[in-house]
Amino acid sequence: MEDPHSVSSPRRILSLSKKRRATVSSLDADERASGFGVSGEHGPKPSEVYGFVGSITTVVATVIFLVWAYVPEAWLHYIGIFYYPSRYWALAVPAYLMVTVVLALGFYLGLNFMSTPSPTSLNTVFDEFSREPSSFLPSMDGDEQPIEPISDIGLDRINDVMFNDENS
Structure with a gap:
């Protein structure tokens, strides 16, 4: 139960009790009810960190790949980069990857x-x-009979039904 001498607001609880110093808590009511922040677990979730690091790594790798593939060799030598893979691989690796994906889908089908x-x-x-x-x-008797099982209707039965209905 909450302290009777506390002031509640949607974002903050200010305790005005004389027994202890005034404390300010910035937990929402939902967070207080769930015990968030009390258990000692602070900081982001590992999946959020992995996602952030993965996205940054992807952007950096893409920029490095594009610089390697499209910047002239003279510029690379000017900034001090002398060792890099052949430009053949800038075209070959994406082509090999696309062919591998298409073949894997075909194999799966x-x-x-x-x-x-x-x-x-x-x-x-x-x-x-x-x-x-x-x-x-x-x-x-009558209505208590079960439904007749599904079966093929013979051609002679179809002819009888069709021709008898036309003659009537």
């Missing part, structure tokens, strides 16, 4: 096609959980 049964296979319809259709029980 091929594996899926190989592991899937053909459309004419009965394995696409039946599995270990399939059951045989129950036989129709004609002994039941």
